[in-house]
């Protein structure tokens with residue numbers, strides 16, 4: 001695996017992975033998911049500690065988690081569309097407020113905001129969502145909570161003791177997982193959106209208190225919906241590199 005041809009194939013393969021946001025209901029065979037998780041574990045890790053765990057939600061557990069997420073999102077988004085009074089009602093009822101990772105909803109830093117705005121605008125146009133229509137945007141976001149119809153949602157937990165380094169290791173593992181899935185004809189979508197209601201996942205899985213929820217991953221077979229052909233912009237290497245001081 002070290003010829004020029006192999007290297008070119010790898011570059012092409014990496015570039016061809018894209019987030020999937022519309023899945024078929026077809027279940028993933030157990031052996032295949034096991035293989036993908038085995039591949040995920042070939043990623044490097046801090047002192048080989050593998051400071052993460054994964055909850056695999058399928059079937060009834062997946063459906064119960066999704067139903068509660070959708071119910072919470074519906075409550076929160078309805079309140080937030082109703083101005084000041086809606087916000088007050090939300091704060092009083094508290095139903096749907098984040099129970100984990102509260103900082104996710106903070107506005108993006110100035111430097112990063114244009115990239116996120118660009119992604120949002122481009123995705124909305126593929127989904128046929130008008131940017132000015134808050135209800136449509138909320139309905140689109142709600143698809144996150146049905147895991148874009150994926151039959152399986154993975155919840156990635158990280159060990160609190162290693163702080164950002166645990167998230168780093170989990171990220172490496174998650175990318176291996178996504179690439180292995182892609183190689184097997186499956187799609188994935190990382191989902192920060194599901195990281196805010198950890199208590200719902202804990203109702204279904206036995207999760208030690210030292211672990212905190214980092215991210216979800218929707219996984220399954222992609223449909224041929226145009227949303228799955230969406231090509232998110234990628235920054236170029238010049239934008240990645242830090243400048244030398246002169």
Ligand SMILES: Cc1cc2nc3c(=O)[nH]c(=O)nc-3n(C[C@H](O)[C@H](O)[C@H](O)COP(=O)(O)O)c2cc1C
Nearest residue numbers: 017018019021119144189190191192193194215232
């Ligand atoms: C940590 C993380 C969280 C993400 N959360 C979401 C999410 O909640 N919903 C979603 O639709 N996409 C989510 N994404 C997918 C990104 O929007 C996507 O990776 C990015 O736009 C680049 O597109 P690509 O994956 O198709 O290359 C997330 C990606 C990462 C890495």
